[in-house]
């Protein structure tokens with residue numbers, strides 16, 4: 080029986096965190112590892128909302144720390160699945176910081192994590208198809224195939240000549 084398709088908005092997960100003293104370094108900036116943890120949880124919930132199964136983090140991709148996030152700031156993570164494959168899902172996150180005195184909300188980072196749905200034995204299982212709707216969702220959906228091929232090459236799981244989307248890079 081065919082699985083039902085899922086729209087990205089059904090996977091939307093918004094996580095909001097106060098940056099507390101235990102989350103910061105001695106300069107009062109949010110520790111990178113703390114942000115990675117918050118990203119892991121938000122994106123895992125998003126992937127879970129697509130497949131309703133146990134998901135494991137297969138890869139952390141493309142996280143950059145462009146602006147320091149300060150003690151007392153509010154961090155908002157918006158996660159949505161950008162594409163699903165056979166058993167894996169790419170989750171795209173936009174990260175915003177709400178300034179603790181001005182309330183100004185600025186986008187400070189983007190991040191991409193990859194999850195795999197597994198059964199009780201930890202073996203990968205099939206996930207539903209994602210059908211993008213908005214212009215941005217369609218762009219991220221298209222780019223996901225290229226990013227998947229790149230990360231599988233880097234993980235030694237795909238030969239460069241098999242990467243249909245990256246022919247120009249490996250010609």
Ligand SMILES: CC(C)(COP(=O)(O)OP(=O)(O)OC[C@H]1O[C@@H](n2cnc3c(N)ncnc32)[C@H](O)[C@@H]1OP(=O)(O)O)[C@@H](O)C(=O)NCCC(=O)NCCS
Nearest residue numbers: 135136137138164165166167193195197203230231234236
């Ligand atoms: C992720 C995991 C389930 C993949 O299992 P595997 O036996 O290597 O499975 P396969 O090679 O058959 O690949 C299964 C899927 O994982 C994807 N995958 C495997 N390695 C990957 C990587 N490095 N990056 C992105 N995706 C990857 C494959 O593309 C495949 O996806 P698809 O079915 O959509 O094409 C397995 O490696 C695992 O359990 N890892 C530990 C996960 C974990 O504990 N995470 C928390 C770390 S603290």
